[in-house]
Amino acid sequence: MKKISTPYLLLLPGFAFLLTFFVFPIVSLAQVSTATPVSGGDIDDFEQTFRFRNYLEAFLDSREHFGRSIIYALLATLIALLISYPLAYALAFKSGKYKNVLLVLVVAPFFTSFLLRTVAWKQILGEEGFVVPPLRALGLISESTTLTSTAGAVILGMAYNFLPFMTLPLYASIDRIDPRTLEASGDLYANGFTTFRKVTLPLSMPGVVAGTLLTFIPAAGDYVNAELLGGPNNTMIGNVIQSRFLIPDYPTTSALSFMLMAAILIIVVVYIRKAGTDEVV
Amino acid sequence: MAKSPKSSALSQEARAILNSKVSRRGVFAGAAGIAGASMLTACGGSSCDVYKAPAEAATLRWGNWPLYLDYDEECAYYPTLDKFSRENILNSQYFEDYNDNDEFFGKVQAQLKLKQDIGYDIVTPTDWMAARWIRLGYTHKFDKTNIPNAGNILDTLASPSFDPTREHSMTWQGIMGGFGWNTEKVPGGVRTLDDLFAPANKGKIVVLSEMRDTIGIILRSRGVDLQTVTEDQFMSAVEFLEQKVSDGWIRGVKGNEYAEDLKSGDAIAVIGWSGDMFILKNDYEGKFDFAIPESGGTISGDNLMIPYTATAEAKANAEKLINWYYDPAIAAEVAAYVNYVTPVKGAQAEMEKIDPDLATSEFIFPTEKTMANLSVFRSLTPTEETSWSEAFLKASGI
Numbered sequence: 001m002k003k004i005s006t007p008y009l010l011l012l013p014g015f016a017f018l019l020t021f022f023v024f025p026i027v028s029l030a031q032v033s034t035a036t037p038v039s040g041g042d043i044d045d046f047e048q049t050f051r052f053r054n055y056l057e058a059f060l061d062s063r064e065h066f067g068r069s070i071i072y073a074l075l076a077t078l079i080a081l082l083i084s085y086p087l088a089y090a091l092a093f094k095s096g097k098y099k100n101v102l103l104v105l106v107v108a109p110f111f112t113s114f115l116l117r118t119v120a121w122k123q124i125l126g127e128e129g130f131v132v133p134p135l136r137a138l139g140l141i142s143e144s145t146t147l148t149s150t151a152g153a154v155i156l157g158m159a160y161n162f163l164p165f166m167t168l169p170l171y172a173s174i175d176r177i178d179p180r181t182l183e184a185s186g187d188l189y190a191n192g193f194t195t196f197r198k199v200t201l202p203l204s205m206p207g208v209v210a211g212t213l214l215t216f217i218p219a220a221g222d223y224v225n226a227e228l229l230g231g232p233n234n235t236m237i238g239n240v241i242q243s244r245f246l247i248p249d250y251p252t253t254s255a256l257s258f259m260l261m262a263a264i265l266i267i268v269v270v271y272i273r274k275a276g277t278d279e280v281v
Numbered sequence: 282m283a284k285s286p287k288s289s290a291l292s293q294e295a296r297a298i299l300n301s302k303v304s305r306r307g308v309f310a311g312a313a314g315i316a317g318a319s320m321l322t323a324c325g326g327s328s329c330d331v332y333k334a335p336a337e338a339a340t341l342r343w344g345n346w347p348l349y350l351d352y353d354e355e356c357a358y359y360p361t362l363d364k365f366s367r368e369n370i371l372n373s374q375y376f377e378d379y380n381d382n383d384e385f386f387g388k389v390q391a392q393l394k395l396k397q398d399i400g401y402d403i404v405t406p407t408d409w410m411a412a413r414w415i416r417l418g419y420t421h422k423f424d425k426t427n428i429p430n431a432g433n434i435l436d437t438l439a440s441p442s443f444d445p446t447r448e449h450s451m452t453w454q455g456i457m458g459g460f461g462w463n464t465e466k467v468p469g470g471v472r473t474l475d476d477l478f479a480p481a482n483k484g485k486i487v488v489l490s491e492m493r494d495t496i497g498i499i500l501r502s503r504g505v506d507l508q509t510v511t512e513d514q515f516m517s518a519v520e521f522l523e524q525k526v527s528d529g530w531i532r533g534v535k536g537n538e539y540a541e542d543l544k545s546g547d548a549i550a551v552i553g554w555s556g557d558m559f560i561l562k563n564d565y566e567g568k569f570d571f572a573i574p575e576s577g578g579t580i581s582g583d584n585l586m587i588p589y590t591a592t593a594e595a596k597a598n599a600e601k602l603i604n605w606y607y608d609p610a611i612a613a614e615v616a617a618y619v620n621y622v623t624p625v626k627g628a629q630a631e632m633e634k635i636d637p638d639l640a641t642s643e644f645i646f647p648t649e650k651t652m653a654n655l656s657v658f659r660s661l662t663p664t665e666e667t668s669w670s671e672a673f674l675k676a677s678g679i
Binding site: 037041042043044061065122123126127128129144146148149231232233234235239240243244245246247248249 | 381383384386387390394413416417483484485526527529531532533534545546547663664666667670671674675677678679
């Protein structure tokens with residue numbers, strides 16, 4: 001008897017944690033999502049009426065924002081991957097004695113606040129920053145074109161902010177690759193590109209999957225970059241959730257949050273199935 | 282059009298006040314989003330004489346909007362509040378963390394509902410939010426015998442619909458909503474809605490996220506009376522805004538941050554607030570200007586209120602503080618710093634002594650002619666408040 005119960009007892013703290021910080025909030029969120037305002041009540045009075053239409057209405061009102069969030073997050077993830085892969089590769093194989101210093105540099109942006117770094121980009125890309133005036137002088141952008149308040153600024157902001165989440169898992173998995181496998185590939189007359197395609201890339205897939213997930217998931221729910229670098233036509237689902245929360249319209253907020261979670265979950269499950277890696281999850 | 286003294290004509294004292302304010306704003310811009318709670322603490326400077334309350338002194342906690350109380354940069358304290366604390370032997374704590382009406386309400390609402398201490402004895406919501414607090418019963422009723430100066434409130438502010446006898450709220454400052462612009466980029470100025478949406482401004486216009494100001498100004502350009510505005514009229518103005526947003530005319534629907542966009546050149550014409558524009562105008566020596574729209578602007582107020590979670594002792598002290606700031610001399614000192622419309626009768630005469638130029642400022646003491654062109658948005662029912670806000674947010678892209 002004692003033997004059987006021991007593992008369950010050991011699991012108790014974990015279960016208690018999950019119950020308190022995951023199950024309770026989710027249940028509460030689910031309850032609120034089907035509530036409706038009390039007729040004749042004040043602004044913060046809601047009652048449970050199991051109105052599942054809340055979901056449909058919230059979705060129809062914000063489908064544009066859902067679409068935009070997924071597309072922006074995918075593009076940001078792709079850009080981060082394209083920047084991070086060569087970076088992580090160089091860190092793992094070419095950095096020699098500077099490896100630790102360079103790793104610290106990758107993490108260094110985290111020493112300042114996420115918000116401050118995003119505000120800094122707003123200044124850099126602003127009309128009187130050091131990017132716009134030279135481009136304008138060269139005639140590359142017109143007098144009326146601006147770099148902030150655009151989709152490009154939002155996507156780049158996210159790619160920048162989540163870059164370390166992409167670089168570190170990639171580095172961890174590339175670093176584990178035995179250099180002798182690359183030499184063996186060369187000995188078998190594979191050129192550099194073939195070696196990369198047949199050896200390095202497959203062996204680093206766990207890093208690619210982990211990195212893309214760690215970038216995509218927070219990016220899809222992000223609202224800071226859209227708030228600071230975007231304009232009214234670049235708002236994401238996170239901005240809608242925040243604004244509805246403040247009205248306050250808790251049912252819509254909860255329904256949107258649930259749908260965002262579901263959308264991300266579906267995308268992630270499909271992705272992991274396709275990528276076919278057991279190592280990550 | 283609102284006139285303000287040319288910056289060269291400003292007295293040295295006023296310039297010092299302005300400069301200290303602007304440099305503080307710069308610090309804030311750098312730390313945007315990270316609201317710092319400023320507390321009255323003693324400083325190290327030898328010339329500073331900052332009051333330090335004895336340990337047994339009662340505490341009074343006041344949550345207010347940023348840059349909304351006279352501040353001495355050198356000694357890092359709030360002179361008028363310091364004097365008040367000294368006279369009443371109080372440990373006054375001042376928090377500049379009221380950044381947004383909805384956000385602040387969201388933060389304290391749950392505790393208010395449960396009648397738990399929210400951490401403030403005085404809060405400063407804008408009229409429409411003050412109306413909500415009063416309606417929900419979240420405020421203490423003033424004991425007017427503690428506020429003999431209450432009679433000094435301007436007649437125009439004395440009986441708002443949400444608090445007809447001013448028993449729950451006293452105006453802290455009045456805010457005019459109108460047009461602001463960059464005089465280099467928009468030399469002709471902005472006086473009508475057509476001026477604002479002139480083709481040259483396309484993509485460089487920012488409007489306020491405070492719907493009563495932005496939609497209010499659009500409505501007034503159509504001759505609508507804000508005291509009787511109907512849902513159809515409101516929604517039609519919202520549609521106009523929505524069209525302008527989706528056609529790329531408007532680069533942002535923002536709160537105070539529109540001032541940063543003007544400074545950085547990202548915005549050249551805005552719907553903005555008088556006090557902010559006054560600072561920009563003076564700091565950049567005429568690079569920016571402000572005008573009340575010809576068809577009429579908006580006026581609103583932020584209100585000192587005592588949450589019903591405050592203790593009896595804190596309530597009495599909060600009433601003393603309200604009384605203190607309704608003393609014309611003190612009100613003038615505050616106005617010289619914040620440059621919003623002062624709600625206190627007699628402050629203009631007191632301002633003559635501090636700075637005669639500011640005493641004629643339309644930003645602080647609008648003339649009757651200006652006041653006649655400003656109007657207040659009517660109170661909304663809870664249902665209207667939700668559905669109108671939602672429509673406005675959708676038009677703003679969120």
